[in-house]
Amino acid sequence: MWVVPEKEIAGLMTPEAAFDAIESVFASMARRKAYNFPVVREAIGYEDALYGFKGGFDAAALTLGLKAGGYWPNNQKHGIINHQSTVFLFDPDTGRVAAAVGGNLLTALRTAAASAVSIKHLAPKGASVLGMIGAGHQSVFQMKAAARVNKFERVLGWNPHPEMLGRLADTAAELGLPFEAVELDRLGAEADVIIAITSSFAPLLMDGHVKGPTHIAAMGTDTKGKQELDPALVARARLFTDEIAQSVSIGEYQHVIAGNLVQQDAIGELGAVVTGDNPGREGDEVTIFDGTGVGLQDLAVAAAVVELAKQKGVAQRVEI
CATH class of the missing domain: 3.30.1780.10 (ornithine cyclodeaminase, domain 1)
Known part of the structure; x- marks a missing residue:
């Protein structure tokens, strides 16, 4: 071999x-x-x-x-x-x-590439502000991959441990983008594209935080019990994922399915957007890609x- x-x-x-x-x-x-x-x-x-x-x-x-x-x-x-x-x-x-x-x-590269594919196909037209939730090891790859598929003008960042935000600031500087550390309510209100890449077991980004047309790449939930998004936010969005069966069992959508807030047939495959069989974004709605990470x-x-x-x-x- x-x-x-x-x-x-x-x-x-x-x-x-x-x-x-x-x-x-x-x-x-x-x-x-x-x-x-x-x-x-x-x-x-x-x-x-x-x-x-x-x-x-x-x-x-x-x-x-x-x-x-x-x-x-x-x-x-x-x-x-x-x-x-x-x-x-x-x-x-x-x-x-x-x-x-x-x-x-x-x-790290394939996880960042998956969110970048979702941004390419689902981000609002003219998206200029990138919001980063999480400043761990993979956040660097996520920000760089996102910047390759969309022309962002600035980056907003939040992390449960603020002392780690220097990693986001350094990466943004490397990309030539202004960076600002903000609270989640401002990040949700101003960002056109949001990448969540944490290991949280409780919702961080709440329904009331997100204003206007937004695309969210939820990349951190890959285990039973993990959660980054408010179920009310998920329930009002158009939903996409890498694999539906995995998303509803160990991904972000496990919570809305368990709470009967969303029916499984409302979840689309990102691959069908890539092939043109699913139209993807249709207007000013919130779209979410649940990147569970498939084999x-x-x-x-x-x-x-x-x-x-x-x-x-x-x-x-x-x-x-």
Whole structure:
């Protein structure tokens, strides 16, 4: 099998290539050419860690595999990031393992690419203000990916721990955008596009905060109980997601479904917007993309990086 170490990923996978891979796999999902396997995600009772598996099969690209890993909130004491994962690809013709790929940077890139795809297809026309809720490791990737698909003029930011807002300010400065730390009511009122990327288990952005046409990329909820948005806000919005079954079980929409505020058939697939089978935004409404993070996203970027690694001679061949 081929091995692509984590240290090589940054020199191989660009944000643009990640965007193309994610937009393509969303379209394959909408055309029913690709499907995800049921997610396994468990609190293991050690180091407060969440560990699991996400996998799937893309018949169009002939990509089969899984990502194993999770979230270790105490990793700072080890000097490494909290999200740790590895992607394994398999030969769909034989079932033999084909590749093992470092998944940490790929996870950040594919997560940011997913929200960027939603912004490209669902943001209000003329959107100029980006609101960032959350200043963790992935917020940097999110802001940069958003800026690549839309011409923002300024960035507003909020984080549960204000001392971390320097990360958002630095990223905005790198992009040449003015940044201001604000409270959530002002962020919701002024931002045309809002990215939420936290690990919250209670709603942060409330219904009364959001004014006018807005697109919200809710990227942090990927486990039962997690929540970033007020159910009343979700209930009045037009809803989209990467995969409906995952969204209503472990994503942001689990709460409105459980509360009977929204029927499942009101939730659309972002891939259908990409293919043109769903019109997407139709006016001045609030749209929400629930990015739960599906296994096919990981496989798409991993398969792309394996080919790049082979071409550049940095993939290692291992016999098992």
